[in-house]
Amino acid sequence: EPEVTQTPSHQVTQMGQEVILRCVPISNHLYFYWYRQILGQKVEFLVSFYNNEISEKSEIFDDQFSVERPDGSNFTLKIRSTKLEDSAMYFCASTVGLAGGWEQFFGPGTRLTVL
C-alpha cells in the first residue's frame, strides 16, 4: 500500500541552525501539508501546498518557515533559524484531490530537537 515517507526520523540541531525536513508524498497525490505536534499537545496545521504554491498557512508558519517541491517527488519544510520552541514532531501529509471527498494520509513524522 502506498505511504507517505519522511526523513530523517529524528533530527537534532543547535538553536539558530537551519534544518530541512523531507517528505515523499504518495505518488499520485496533488495536495501536500505540514503539521506539527509539540510533545503532549495537539496536532497543529502549518501549511498546505498545491500546484507549486502555498494554498493556506497558519500564524505559526512565519518567515522562518518555507516549503518547496524541488522535484516531482519530494516536499520539504525548511526552518531557517531554529528556536527552542520549534522542537516538535513534524508530520507531512498528502491527499489525492477533492473529487469524491478527500482524506489526508500522514507520514510517520520527524522528531526535531533544538538544543
Add this chain to the structure above:
Amino acid sequence: AQSVTQPDIHITVSEGASLELRCNYSYGATPYLFWYVQSPGQGLQLLLKYFSGDTLVQGIKGFEAEFKRSQSSFNLRKPSVHWSDAAEYFCAVGDSSASKIIFGSGTRLSIRP
C-alpha cells in the same frame, strides 16, 4: 473559525467493555470529519471519515462514528475494546477545499486488564 473540542482528556475502560469518545465541532458549512489514532511515538492513522450520506460511518479496527448535525457532534464508538486499542485518539474537521485539517486536543485511552 473551525474548531474541535474533545472534552475527555483521558478515559480508562476495561478490556471487552464498550467505548464512546466524544467530539464536538464548530464549523459554519458542511464539515468533513475525521477520527485519527496515534500510538505512542507513531504517526497518525485514519480510523474513519465522514463527508456526506449515511450519518453512521464504519471504520477500521471495528470503530464507528455517528454524525449528528443538530448536536454538532461526531462521537467515536466501539462495542468491545481490546488492549491494543490503547492510544491517543484525535477528532478533526476539514472542509471541501482540502486546505487543512483542524485537530482536537485528543483523548488518551487506557485499557484496564
